[in-house]
Amino acid sequence: MLKPSLTMNPSRREHYQAKFVFLLFLASLGMFFIGSLITYLTIRQQAFNPIPDAVPGSILDKGPEVYQTLQIPMSFWISTIALIFVSFFLQRACWTIHRERQSEFQRWLLLSWVAALAFTFIQGFGLAHLLTQHFSVSDGSMKVYGMSFALSLIHALHVLGGMAFLGFVIYQARRERYDHERHFAVDNCANYWHFLDVVWVCMLAVFLLAK
Secondary structure, eight states: OOOGGSSHHHHHHHHHHHHHHHHHHHHHHHHHHHHHHHHHHHHHHHHHHOTTTTTTTTOOOOOSOOOOOOOHHHHHHHHHHHHHHHHHHHHHHHHHHHHOHHHHHHHHHHHHHHHHHHHHHHHHHHHHHHHHHHOOEEEEEEEEHHHHHHHHHHHHHHHHHHHHHHHHHHHHTTOOOOOSSSSSSHHHHHHHHHHHHHHHHHHHHHHHHHH
């Protein structure tokens, strides 16, 4: 007698395989962002670490270390709210399609798209602020602002990828390709945006605690 896992119909088996690959994808992205944050912390420490062997009065002795701490743009906090709304709306979309409420499902997807656009638009102001600060300072703060801009930009690029994924889901939803049994893409899209939420909150926490 065959094991139950080997007797699954192809669509169900393909679903679990796709879900496993998607989880591996998120895990690899997670490791990438963790490594990036560790790099940020290393650069931050080296940028503001005074020379330990400097003899008082020598050329190496530059006096007290003076630098500008990282000023997190206010737009980052506002965009965070928009990002959280994307996850909330997508979670509601998952809940409604599981119960075959097509009209509500499509409404929540559209709201998710609007919130994602708002995040992208507001985030642009924060990125512009970090880039301006990067070029306006000359001490170790320049490296910190440059690294924080790079990390925020990388996250924003992944958000654009998430918007493309969400746009595909909306397109398929308009064609009524999802129901209470076929909603795997919707679940994966929601999980991807939840992942972006967690990454962004962790990045803000690192920027705030190690500024």
